[in-house]
Every structure is written in C-alpha cells, then in structure tokens.
Amino acid sequence: MKNQETDFQNIYNQYRILVYNLALHYLQNMEDAEEVTQDVFVQVYHSLHTFKGESALKTWIYRITINKSLDFIRHKNSSKRFYVFGKKSNNEKEYLNASSFEHPGILLENKENAAILYATINELTENQKTAFILSKIDGLTNPEIAAIMQCGISAVESLIFRAKSALKEKLSKKFEEHRKKK
C-alpha cells in the first residue's frame, strides 16, 4: 500500500505539468483544466494495477487526459443544450468566453493571435483537434501521436494536414472580419 502511494506520488510529480497543460489546450479554462487533471490522476490511481505496460506510461496518461478532456467538453455541451429553453448555465457563459481565452504561457505579443487560434481550433473535429494540439502545440512527433491515438502514422499525417487546411479555411473567413474591424 505504501509502495502504491509512493509510485503514485512519483507519477504525479512527473506528469502533472503534462496533464494540466494538455487539458488547458483542450478546455481553455484554468479551473476546468484543474478539474480534469484531478479526474485524470484519480483514474490513474485506481487503474494503475491494471496498466499492463503494453504502451509507455506517458502514452497511457496522454490517452486518459485526452479522453477526460473530450468527455468534459461533451458533458458541458450537453448541459448547454439542456438549458437551451431555460436559464443560461454558468457553463455556457464560460464556453462563450472560451474564444477570448488567453493562455498564460503564450508570449505577450502573440496573445491576441493565440486567442483567435484557440477559438478556431474548437471548430475542428475531435480527431483533427487532437492531432493538431499534439503536433503543433505540444510538439510531439508523428509516431508518438500515432501511439497515443492508436492509429497509423499515415493516418496522423493525414489528420494534421486536414486540420491545418480546415484551420486555414476558417481563418481566411475570419480575416475579412478582422480587416473590417481594423
């Protein structure tokens, strides 16, 4: 039991920044990212004995974080739909604000552009969003992403390509609005 506690604390110390930052890229809200980080480590604690070591621990933790983040977003979106005829929930307000999210780790001169990027990323499909975040923001290699997403490297390449194309298309529409504002 004591060993399990020590192992868990070591895993937490090693992966807390990775989990928190990945959740932050998905959720674009500090409190939500903290909540998902808690969910991830609670699951890691309870499932550690079932981890077979077929993949690297890091890959396994990445997968749990991505699934928890996507579940969190789905849950929030379904609550949003539930409240569509009633009082607006706080969650909805938070998600409307998500488009103006300012990541605290982004260089000051890039903050405005990054807020536009995060808002546009939210319009991508789940798989494209995951591939783009892991590749472009988290800086993982295609084989690493393939291991996390449990698909082939060519599928990852295709997802990243489609994500970038979709982003460019959506941004090109936003450019007109941006120019009008200026």
Added chain:
Amino acid sequence: MEKENWINSIINSTDGITKVIPDEQLFSKIQSRIINKEVIGTRWLWLAAASFALLFLLNAKAIADKNRNVVSPIESIAANLSNSNQLY
C-alpha cells in the same frame, strides 16, 4: 499575401509557448478525492450487502410462514370428520 501572412501568424502564435505549472494544492485535492471515493465505496458496499441480507431473510421468513400454513391432506380429512362425523 497579407491574408496568408495573417493566417500563418495565427497558426504559429503558440511558438515559444511555456508550460503552466498547476496549483501546489492540487495533489492534496486529488488525495482527498481518492480517500472520499474509497470511503463512499466501502459505505455503499456495506449498504448493498445489508440490503441483500435483509432481502434474503424476508424471503426465508415468507417461505417458512407459507409452509406453516399449508394443511396436509390427512389433517384436512380429520378436520372434516370432526365437523360432520361422516366418512361419505
């Protein structure tokens, strides 16, 4: 050209991003969630076990009561005889 530059500047806006460090209290929050989950888990387990035991006892009692009320054929004939004193 202006449009392309703008799009590229947006896509590359996360270059040089630094990692954010989570709150120091986060580990204790996780620990308390794990402990609470374990306590609730044990409590629910005992509640479920008690419910099953109660259900089993009630069933056993119902079967025992039913068996006690069943009158055997000989007892039934004897009762009829004592009422009428006639065999046919």
